[in-house]
Amino acid sequence: MGKTLYRVSPEVKADILKRIKEQGIPVSQVAQEHGVSTKTIYTWLGKGVEGQPTIGELVKLKWENQMLLGLVGELTVKLSCTQKKNW
Known part of the structure; x- marks a missing residue:
């Protein structure tokens, strides 16, 4: 037996995309929940408006931004420690 197909209401679809994006x-996780x-x-x-980033691209950029901020924080701490040793 195959999977039962059903349509996702526009409201649920909007909620899913909003949770992922915002x-x-x-x-x-969202896929499993719904x-x-x-x-x-x-x-x-992937069905974004032409010329604008898709939600997937925005999520990826947000994740990359968080990773880079973490890296900047680590490097700042290391630099501070190095400067304190040289005093």
């Missing part, structure tokens, strides 16, 4: 919740495949969600994310 709250940074992983696609896999019983939707990750492939379906990535398809939705």
Whole structure:
């Protein structure tokens, strides 16, 4: 037996995309919570307006920004420690 197909209401779809975009919740987590495949969600994310970043791109950029901020913080601490040793 195959999977039962059902349509996701526009309201639920909007909620899913909003949670991923604004709250940074992983696609896999939201997919599992709503019983939707990750492939379906990535398809939705890929349907952005031409010339504007897609939600997927925004999520990726937000994640990269957080990683870079963490790296800057680590380097700042290391630099401070090095400067204190040289005093």
